[in-house]
Amino acid sequence: MPLFLRPFLLAAGLLAAAAAGAQNSPAPAPTEEPVVVPQVQRRDVKLPRLPSRDFEVGAFAGSYSVQGFEAVAVAGLRAGYHITEDFFVEAAVGRAKVNDETFRKIFAGTVLASDRLSYYNVSLGYNVMPGEVFFGRTVAKASAVYLIxxxxxxxxxxxxHQTLNFGAGIRLFLRDWAAVQVDMRDHIFSDDLLGARRRNNNLEFTGGLTFFF
Structure with a gap:
């Protein structure tokens, strides 16, 4: 081998050895970043249970105001059937004792043949705003606002007197078998108590308990 080629061959060998060593050296391990675990405080919420029972019965009491007379106490019973989650039918009966003291001050004697008032009706209701009411941070009760x-x-x-009634109310379910019900109605009928035919708007405000089965 000519002497002038030896330096070139030696340099080529050194370069090849360096390249092989670089390929065999392990890659540096990736740096592990710390994982941040969020601290979330969870609270247990008791979800409301809508009643699965379709029939209901209940009692109510409140105030009934015959147009032109003073408001008096009223009490009654109701029964209903829930056709769907939105629609229900209800039958109700109520009784009150009308106070005609105002008319007695104007007329000589009473204008009423009887101070007893009673009614019955059959109504169709629609739940327009089903929802829930929270008591504190952990208890929720199902509720429903309805038109009837x-x-x-x-x-x-x-x-x-043939009577139309319409109004609105709210139910608050204490259990899946019991609810508190607040109701406002307008009972509309016509009479000729004072000699002329007139239409009466008689407002009723009641509250009561309803039981489902």
């Missing part, structure tokens, strides 16, 4: 209207009959002054 129907037909019936009112016995007033010893006469029967």
């Amino acid at each position: 209207g129907g037909v019936g009959s009112t016995q007033f002054n010893d006469r029967r």
Whole structure:
């Protein structure tokens, strides 16, 4: 081998050895970044249970105001059937004792043949705002705001009057079998108590308990 080639061959060998060593050396391990675990405080919430029972019965009491007379106490019973989650039918009966003291101050004697008032009606209701009401941070109760209207009959002054009723109310379910119900109605009928035919708007505000089965 010519002497002048030896330096070139030696340099080529050194370069090849360096390249092989670089390929065999392990790659540096990736740096592990710390994992941040969020601290989330979870609270247990008791979800409301809508009643699965379709029939209901209940009692109510409150105030009934015959137009032109003073508001008096009223009490009654109701029964209903829930056709779907939105629609229900209800039958109700109520009784009150009308106070005609105002008319006695104007007229000589009473204008009423009887101070007893009673009514019954059948109505169709629609739950427009089903939801829930929270008590504190952990307890929720199902509720429903509803619209209702129907037909019936009112016995007033010893006469029967065909009556329309409409109104709104809210139910708050204490259990899946019991609810508190607050209701406002307008009972509309016509009479000729003072000699002229007139339409009466009789407002009723009641509250009561309802039981499902």
